[in-house]
Amino acid sequence: MGSAAILTLEHVSKTYLTGEVPVRALVDTSLEVHAGELLAIMGSSGSGKSTLMNLLGCLDRPSEGRYLLDGRDVSRMSRSELAVVRNRLIGFVFQSFQLLPRTSAVENVELPLLYRALGSSERRRRALQALARVGLAERAGHHPSQLSGGQQQRVAIARALVGEPKVVLADEPTGNLDSVTSVEVMALLQQLVGDGMTVVLVTHEHDIAAFASRVVTIKDGRVVSDLRQTPVPAVPHPTSAVGGTLAATGAP
Amino acid sequence: MSPLSVLRVALRALVRNKMRAGLTTLGVVIGVGAVVAMVAIGEGAKAQVQKAFESMGTDLIVVLPGSQSFGGMQGGFGSGQTLTWDDLRAIQTELSAVRGAAPQLRHNTPVLGDGNNWATQVFGTTADFHAVRNWAVELGRPLQAPDVDGAAKVAVLGRTVAEQLWGEPTRAIGEVLRIKGVPYEVVGVLTPKGQSPMGQDYDDTVLVPAKTFMTKVQGGIKQHIPGSILIAAKDGRDSARTAQQVTALLRDRHKVPDGEPDDFQIRNLAEMANAQQQGTQTLTMLLMAIAAVSLLVGGIGIMNIMLVSVTERTREIGVRMAVGARPIDVLLQFLVESLTLAVIGGAIGVGLGVGGAALLTANFGWPTVVRPDVIALAVGFSGVVGVAFGIYPARKAAALDPIQALRYE
Structure with missing residues (x-):
C-alpha cells in the first residue's frame, strides 16, 4: 500500500438526462485507488455507488472531470477504445454472476481472451489455470446450471482474473450468496489482493466491508467518508473447497 | 476476435x-x-x-415461290411458280453472303423396296444439297453432279426409310427402290439427323436428282422450280443479311416495282430459332x-x-x-x-x-x-x-x- 494510484477520479460528475429533470448521480467526486488495495464502496441504493462502479469499470463515461486508469485518461475514449481498456485492464464480478448459460465453465472463463489475439489452445490453457486458481479445475466442463451459487461466482472470478487485469471490480459479489459462501468468495478476493491485485467492491453489508482495507461511503452522489482499516481475515469454513485450495497453494 | x-x-x-x-x-x-x-x-x-434448331441448320434460309390467283382465288405461298433455275444460279454465283443453294422439290408418295412399302417424302434436289444442309452420307455415296445433269435414276435414302424397307441400312445399298413404279438404284444412306423442332423425322426422306424428279415424280414448267430454294448463309455471316441480299436480288430479277410486295417468301430459320x-x-x-x-x-x-x-x-x-x-x-x-x-x-x-x-x-x-x-x-x-x-x-x-x-x- 501507499504505492502509485491505479485509479484516479478528478472532480468527476455524472448527470443522466433520461427524464425531464437531469439526475445528478455523481457530484464532483475525486478518489484515488492504489495498487494492492481492497476497497469497499458502501452506500444505500440510489446513493450513486452503481454509477461510480460503472465509471470505474469504463462501462460509462463521466459528464465532467477526468478519469485516469493506470495513468491513461479514459474519460473521452470511444466505445471501441473503452472495450479494449476493459478487456486489458479490468475484470468484472457481478452480483448475478452473469455467466453464459449452456456454456461450460472453462468456456465462460475463456470469454475475455476471445477478444484478444490468442490461439485457442493458449486460451484454454490460461482459462484452466484461472479455474485452478479459484479451486474449480475439476468443474471445467460443467455448465453454470450444474454449479452451486458459490461455484458460479468463483467461475466468474476466474473469468475476471484470466486476462490478468490491473483491477478487479466486484459489484455486490456476495449479494446472492449465503454467509458461508460469502466468506469463501471474500477469502478469494483477499487472496487476490495478497497476490498483488487491486480489488474494488461495492456492497451495502458492513460484514462484507469489514474484509476490506479501505471503506468509502457515498451518499447522494458524494463521498461522505473514506476510512482505512485493518481487514478482518476471511477464514473459509474448514469443509470449503476454497480453504483447501488456499492451504494447498500455501497462500499467505 | x-x-x-x-x-x-x-x-x-x-x-x-x-x-x-x-x-x-x-x-x-x-x-x-x-x-x-x-x-x-x-x-x-x-x-x-x-x-x-442446330440439327435443322440455323444458317438456313428457305425461299418459297409466291402465291398465284386462280379466278379471283388467292392461293397460298408456293402455289405459284415464280422461282426459276436462273434465279437459283444467280443466288449461287452473285451473292457474297451465300455459301450454297439447292432446290428442294417435294412430293409425298409411297415407295417400294425389298417387297415392303413406306409412305415418305421424296425430294428432288442437286448435289449441292449435301453441303447446304450439312448432311453427308453414312453409307455409299451422295448425289453427284453427273446424276443430276444426266437425270440418273439413283436415290439416296434417309435412315428411317432404309430401315423400314430393308431392316438394315447396309442392305439397301445397290438395291432397287421404286417410286411411282419407276426403279431407282439406291446409292447411299444419309447420316441420321433426328427430329425437327416440330417433331418431324428428318430421316424419313428420299433424295433423287431434281431433273429425274421433274420427269418421273412430279412435272413442272421447264424453266421454273416447282418447289423451294434452300440457301445456306456463309460461315459466320448473319443469316438476316443473307436474306436481305436474296430479297434484293430476286426483286431485281423478277422486276418487282418498289412498293409492290415480293412475289416470293423468305423464311429465316435463325429468326424462328430466336x-x-x-x-x-x-x-x-x-x-x-x-x-x-x-x-x-x-x-x-x-x-x-x-x-x-x-x-x-x-x-x-x-x-x-x-x-x-x-x-x-x-x-x-x-x-x-x-x-x-x-x-x-x-x-x-x-x-x-x-x-x-x-x-x-x-x-x-x-x-x-x-x-x-x-x-x-x-x-x-x-x-x-x-x-x-x-x-x-x-x-x-x-x-x-x-x-x-x-x-x-
Whole structure:
C-alpha cells in the first residue's frame, strides 16, 4: 500500500438526462485507488455507488472531470477504445454472476481472451489455470446450471482474473450468496489482493466491508467518508473447497 | 476476435437452437432450391430447342415461290411458280453472303423396296444439297453432279426409310427402290439427323436428282422450280443479311416495282430459332422472379429470428461487452450468424434443387441442365440475403449499452 494510484477520479460528475429533470448521480467526486488495495464502496441504493462502479469499470463515461486508469485518461475514449481498456485492464464480478448459460465453465472463463489475439489452445490453457486458481479445475466442463451459487461466482472470478487485469471490480459479489459462501468468495478476493491485485467492491453489508482495507461511503452522489482499516481475515469454513485450495497453494 | 472464433461462436449459437435454425433456413432453402430447379428446367428446355434448331441448320434460309390467283382465288405461298433455275444460279454465283443453294422439290408418295412399302417424302434436289444442309452420307455415296445433269435414276435414302424397307441400312445399298413404279438404284444412306423442332423425322426422306424428279415424280414448267430454294448463309455471316441480299436480288430479277410486295417468301430459320429462344427466356425470367420473391421471404424470416435472438441474448451481449467485446465484434458475431444461416440454407437449397431437377429428368423425362454458375450465383445470393437482412439486427446488438444489457431481464 501507499504505492502509485491505479485509479484516479478528478472532480468527476455524472448527470443522466433520461427524464425531464437531469439526475445528478455523481457530484464532483475525486478518489484515488492504489495498487494492492481492497476497497469497499458502501452506500444505500440510489446513493450513486452503481454509477461510480460503472465509471470505474469504463462501462460509462463521466459528464465532467477526468478519469485516469493506470495513468491513461479514459474519460473521452470511444466505445471501441473503452472495450479494449476493459478487456486489458479490468475484470468484472457481478452480483448475478452473469455467466453464459449452456456454456461450460472453462468456456465462460475463456470469454475475455476471445477478444484478444490468442490461439485457442493458449486460451484454454490460461482459462484452466484461472479455474485452478479459484479451486474449480475439476468443474471445467460443467455448465453454470450444474454449479452451486458459490461455484458460479468463483467461475466468474476466474473469468475476471484470466486476462490478468490491473483491477478487479466486484459489484455486490456476495449479494446472492449465503454467509458461508460469502466468506469463501471474500477469502478469494483477499487472496487476490495478497497476490498483488487491486480489488474494488461495492456492497451495502458492513460484514462484507469489514474484509476490506479501505471503506468509502457515498451518499447522494458524494463521498461522505473514506476510512482505512485493518481487514478482518476471511477464514473459509474448514469443509470449503476454497480453504483447501488456499492451504494447498500455501497462500499467505 | 479471429475470424475462426467468430465463426465458431456463430455455429455454436445456431447449434444451440437447432430446430429454430432449421426452420429459419427453410425459407432460403426453398427459395434457392426453387431457383436452381427452375433454372435447370428452363436451361434444359432452351438446350433442347437449340439442339433441334442446330440439327435443322440455323444458317438456313428457305425461299418459297409466291402465291398465284386462280379466278379471283388467292392461293397460298408456293402455289405459284415464280422461282426459276436462273434465279437459283444467280443466288449461287452473285451473292457474297451465300455459301450454297439447292432446290428442294417435294412430293409425298409411297415407295417400294425389298417387297415392303413406306409412305415418305421424296425430294428432288442437286448435289449441292449435301453441303447446304450439312448432311453427308453414312453409307455409299451422295448425289453427284453427273446424276443430276444426266437425270440418273439413283436415290439416296434417309435412315428411317432404309430401315423400314430393308431392316438394315447396309442392305439397301445397290438395291432397287421404286417410286411411282419407276426403279431407282439406291446409292447411299444419309447420316441420321433426328427430329425437327416440330417433331418431324428428318430421316424419313428420299433424295433423287431434281431433273429425274421433274420427269418421273412430279412435272413442272421447264424453266421454273416447282418447289423451294434452300440457301445456306456463309460461315459466320448473319443469316438476316443473307436474306436481305436474296430479297434484293430476286426483286431485281423478277422486276418487282418498289412498293409492290415480293412475289416470293423468305423464311429465316435463325429468326424462328430466336423467337423460340425468347419464349423460353421469358419463362426463365418469370421463374427467376418467383424464386427471388421466395428468397426475399426467406431473408425476412432470417431477420425476424435474428431480432428475436438479439433480444434473447441481450445479457450475453452485455457480458461480452463488459469483458471487452467492441461494438464491431458484436456486430460481426450476429452478422456471421445470419450469414451462416443463409449460406447453409442456400447449400441445402442447391442440393434440393439439383436433386429435384434430376428427379424430374428421371421420372418425367424433362430435359434439365444444371449450370455451375447458377449454383454459385444462388449460394452467393443467399449470402447477400444473409448480410442484407442480418445487418439490422446486428447493428441493433452492437448499439446496445452494456450497462442496460447486463441489467436486462
